[in-house]
Amino acid sequence: MTTNETFADVLEQQAAAKGEEGFLLFEDERISYAELDRRANRVANALEARGVTQGSGVAIMMNNSPAWLDVFFATQKLGAYAVPINVALRGEGLGYIIDHSEADTLVVDADLLEAVEPIRSERAGLKRLVVNTSYLVAQGEIPVPHGAVTLEQLSKEGSPEHRVREIQSGGKAVLLYTSGTTGLPKAVVVKHGGFSWAGVTALGLAAYGPTDVLYTCLPLFHANALFLTVMQGLRCGYPVAIGRRFSASRFWDDVRRYNGSTFNALGAMIPILLKQPPKPNDRDHRVHIVFSAAAPKWAWEQFEERFGTKIWEAYGAVDGGGFMLFNMGNGPIGSMGMAPPGVDARVFRDDGTEAEPDEVGELVFKVDDPEARRVDYYKNAKASDAKIRDGWFHTGDLASRDEQGWFYFADRATDSLRRRGENISSFEIEKIVNQHPSVLESGAYGVPSELGEDDVMLAVVKKSGMDVTPEELVAFCEQRMAKFMVPRYIDFRESLPKTETHRVQKAKLKKEGVTTTTWDREKSAASQPA
Numbered sequence: 001m002t003t004n005e006t007f008a009d010v011l012e013q014q015a016a017a018k019g020e021e022g023f024l025l026f027e028d029e030r031i032s033y034a035e036l037d038r039r040a041n042r043v044a045n046a047l048e049a050r051g052v053t054q055g056s057g058v059a060i061m062m063n064n065s066p067a068w069l070d071v072f073f074a075t076q077k078l079g080a081y082a083v084p085i086n087v088a089l090r091g092e093g094l095g096y097i098i099d100h101s102e103a104d105t106l107v108v109d110a111d112l113l114e115a116v117e118p119i120r121s122e123r124a125g126l127k128r129l130v131v132n133t134s135y136l137v138a139q140g141e142i143p144v145p146h147g148a149v150t151l152e153q154l155s156k157e158g159s160p161e162h163r164v165r166e167i168q169s170g171g172k173a174v175l176l177y178t179s180g181t182t183g184l185p186k187a188v189v190v191k192h193g194g195f196s197w198a199g200v201t202a203l204g205l206a207a208y209g210p211t212d213v214l215y216t217c218l219p220l221f222h223a224n225a226l227f228l229t230v231m232q233g234l235r236c237g238y239p240v241a242i243g244r245r246f247s248a249s250r251f252w253d254d255v256r257r258y259n260g261s262t263f264n265a266l267g268a269m270i271p272i273l274l275k276q277p278p279k280p281n282d283r284d285h286r287v288h289i290v291f292s293a294a295a296p297k298w299a300w301e302q303f304e305e306r307f308g309t310k311i312w313e314a315y316g317a318v319d320g321g322g323f324m325l326f327n328m329g330n331g332p333i334g335s336m337g338m339a340p341p342g343v344d345a346r347v348f349r350d351d352g353t354e355a356e357p358d359e360v361g362e363l364v365f366k367v368d369d370p371e372a373r374r375v376d377y378y379k380n381a382k383a384s385d386a387k388i389r390d391g392w393f394h395t396g397d398l399a400s401r402d403e404q405g406w407f408y409f410a411d412r413a414t415d416s417l418r419r420r421g422e423n424i425s426s427f428e429i430e431k432i433v434n435q436h437p438s439v440l441e442s443g444a445y446g447v448p449s450e451l452g453e454d455d456v457m458l459a460v461v462k463k464s465g466m467d468v469t470p471e472e473l474v475a476f477c478e479q480r481m482a483k484f485m486v487p488r489y490i491d492f493r494e495s496l497p498k499t500e501t502h503r504v505q506k507a508k509l510k511k512e513g514v515t516t517t518t519w520d521r522e523k524s525a526a527s528q529p530a
Helices: 007-018 033-049 066-078 091-101 110-120 134-139 151-157 197-207 223-236 251-257 269-274 297-307 381-387 426-433 470-478 506-512 521-526
Strands: 022-026 029-032 057-061 081-084 105-109 128-132 172-177 187-191 214-216 240-242 262-265 289-292 310-315 325-327 345-348 361-366 392-401 407-412 417-419 422-424 439-448 454-462 489-492
Touching: 007 033, 007 066, 007 223, 022 033, 022 066, 029 033, 033 066, 033 151, 057 066, 057 091, 057 110, 066 081, 066 151, 081 091, 091 110, 091 172, 091 187, 105 110, 110 128, 128 151, 197 223, 214 223, 223 240, 223 262, 262 269, 269 289, 269 297, 269 439, 297 310, 345 392, 381 392, 407 426, 417 439, 417 454, 422 426, 426 439, 426 454, 426 470, 439 506, 470 489, 470 521
Parallel strands: 022 240, 057 081, 057 105, 081 172, 105 128, 214 240, 214 262, 262 289, 289 310, 454 489
Antiparallel strands: 022 029, 172 187, 310 325, 345 361, 361 392, 392 407, 417 422, 439 454
């Protein structure tokens, strides 16, 4: 394989090389490389007959299933571009992405039609609606909106034969929308023939072998599941197992079901899995490596001991210019990695000077090739230009670096707080709070202070059957963190608002702010007798 294959090229080459060898596992389905290629051909040929051509935008609003990949690879075979959509979106947020992406076709799961129908009539550019009903066959006939067609019908209409098409290199292949936690989401453009297969292949060959099965329950509309699991497995020839969604209580049973040997963990997955009640079969699985992002040190050590597997840490982002850090079991626990040979990574203060060892600042990378490292935000050249300044790629993430060159994640810059002149990492607060035996998970964020800057607020979800008072939680914090970090406000909640990749949506929490149910440490102290 060369370095500029399209996603369709790789699927077709592997289908030719591996044929009916098993590739995709999903519930009771076992799909070979060749069968996945035929399924994608059917959808591509049928969509083409209905007017989808090179340069058309096809939005995919579907839950994890092989059908999702049928549609995705169909777009790539046509030279169209896929617009993966977060299945939790509704209303204006959903309408914005359809409008901004200029998608003229929408493929949606039947049970998500209730989100699409209210905004569909306002989308003049949306010419085609395709409804996936394959997973609802046991429920009888599914009503399909007027003018729509089912994905099953397309699969029957389309020929499974490959049709040669000249795909324009450099054209849009995928628009990947950021979570938009601080404003309207931005779309990162992935181009036909522009995906970095070399990095994915090198990582896959270094970490796994021919008997590995790559498992993911992360959503396919996110880059981690799509690129670092499905595309990595496809390129390297490893079977891929897909779960419908993350469930802490069912997670290990799902891994065992597919004989999975590795998975990627995002957000709070590691601590939440660790908070599940211990079971006699906790080590009864084949998982030997977990690739994690910002796993807390305390959870890292306990997770490895309890589940008998190794955590490898990595840093990267879909809008990260292709820069990455790796701790492949060769660095300190808690570190997200070291820069690869030839890559200059540093930590900068706000004034652009380099931070001292162990001082928190923005993680930056020296730009070797401005054109290759440029992030292409769709219709947003200003945001693209802002990523590279004075020869350095600015990640927008806070980190520190030790004397040996190992980097440690500190926070998202947008999630950090400033209280009475002190910069505070929400990530550090959460790491400590989540160690409390009665806490399942937490989110720390800033709310306006009457003294200016921020006061620290904490949203907490308790473990089932466990209890803790605000006073007890504050006492726990006071023993383990600097005084200026100790939360003033605490809200106990049934759940935290999250993205589909398990990141806490701090913007929603900040918008709610202090409510009538919020415990205030200062008012509580004032009410105590002298």
